[in-house]
Amino acid sequence: MPGADWDLCGLRQAQWSEMSGKIRYLSRRVLAASLFLMLAATSVLASSGSEFALLNSRDSVLQHGLEERIRELGLNKATQDGRLAACLVDVTDPAHPRLAMVNGERMMYAASLPKIAILLAAFEKADQGGLSLGQAERLSLARMIRRSSNTDASAMLAKVGRDYLIEVLESERYRLYDPAGHGGLWVGKEYGKAPAYRRDPLAGLSHGATAFQVARFYYLLHTGQLVSPERCAEMKTLLANSALDHKFVAGLRKTCPTARVYRKSGSWSVYHSDSALVEHDGRTYIAVALTADPDGSRWLEQLITAMDELVMSNPLPEHPSESMPQIAEAPQDRTEREIMVLP
CATH class of the missing domain: 1.20.5 (Single alpha-helices involved in coiled-coils or other helix-helix interfaces)
Known part of the structure; x- marks a missing residue:
């Protein structure tokens, strides 16, 4: 039908x-x-804070050069034995960093170097309104970084808060310590005689670091990604003018005395470490080295000279990046009295 x-x-x-x-x-x-x-x-x-980007920025030429310099210094066995870790990042073009490292993700005892983590946490908490950075606090931070004062480090740690500091380091924003990966920056003990209150989950260290994550700290600082570009400028000012003339500073003084050096080192017993953001003659690079040897301080003085020569031997970038990260600029010559009145 x-x-x-x-x-x-x-x-x-x-x-x-x-x-x-x-x-x-x-x-x-x-x-x-x-x-x-x-x-x-x-x-x-x-949210990883450029972790993956930086890891993917390995440069074969720079890597070969770093390994060759370490060999020439007679430090090959030290790297094989795990007594030396080093990381070098050429950030002359910060949008395209060039990374080289040896034992870069190995957790090592770093003594006072992780005080940079306390510095970050203090500015992070201040930015959130949880901590006032008045004249006394700024002067305390300057002594903690420039003179490596244990008294000021412990006092600032108490103000920041033990748990808060670790939360900042493990946060998705920074991931400067990754318990599911290779670790990183760690502070789990006051800088004094008191026992550790929380050792790092991977290596059981009270004050630990990997060379790579320390380098990441400086990369994020240099590109204005720690807290804010303005806070990065303040932190860089505090990291300038180290009062301790040894290790990286001593080595650079001999080869390039006019270099701008933003730096934090550490020493205890046979453990010697140093880290720096270095600027001179149109180049900018990050150098980090951690040692576990009585001669470690001498190694660091020699190694920074070799690292500097390696960076300077590479040609400058031909074309500046079209999209550059915001660089945090900082005065190099602020005295501690001037630091007290920083905004």
Whole structure:
């Protein structure tokens, strides 16, 4: 019957239209879910504070040069035995850093070097309104960094809070200590005779670091990514003018006395370490080295000279980057009295 056929056709057409609508609805839901997952994955990578970007910036020429310099200094066995870790990052073009490292992700005891973590946590807490950085606090931070005062480090740690400091280091924003990876910067003990209150989960260290994560700290500082560009400038000022003339500072004084050096070192027993952001003659680089040897301080003085020569031997970038990270500028010659009145 023609009428029945027409009714059946209309019914099928209606069913198909309804099914098509459901398919379009489900497709939109699947697409939305896919976009959400992609954005979430992107967010995780971005929140790592350039960790993946920096790891993917390994440079074969710089790596070969670093290994060759270490060999020439007779320190190959020290790296093989785990008594030396080093990381070098050429950030002359900060948008395209060049990374080289040996034992860069090995946790080592770092003595006073991790005081930079207390510095970061203090400015992070101040930025959130939880800590006032008045004249007394700024002068205390200057002594903690420039003179490596244990008294000031312990006092500032108490103001910042033990748990808060670790939260900052392990936060998604910074990930300067990764318990699921290779560790990083760690402070789990006051700088004094009191026992450790919380050792790092991976190596059981009270004051520990990996050369790579220390280098990341300086990279984030240099590119204005620690707290804010303004806070980075303040932190760089505190890291300038070290009162301790040894290790990296002593080595650089001999080869490039006009270099700007933002630096924090550490020493205890046979453990000697140093870290610096160095600027001179159109180049900027980050150097970090951790040692576990009585001669470690001498190694560091020699190693920084070799690292500097290596960076200077590479040609300058031909073209500046089109999208440059915001660089945190800082006065080099602020006295401790002037630091007290920084904004």
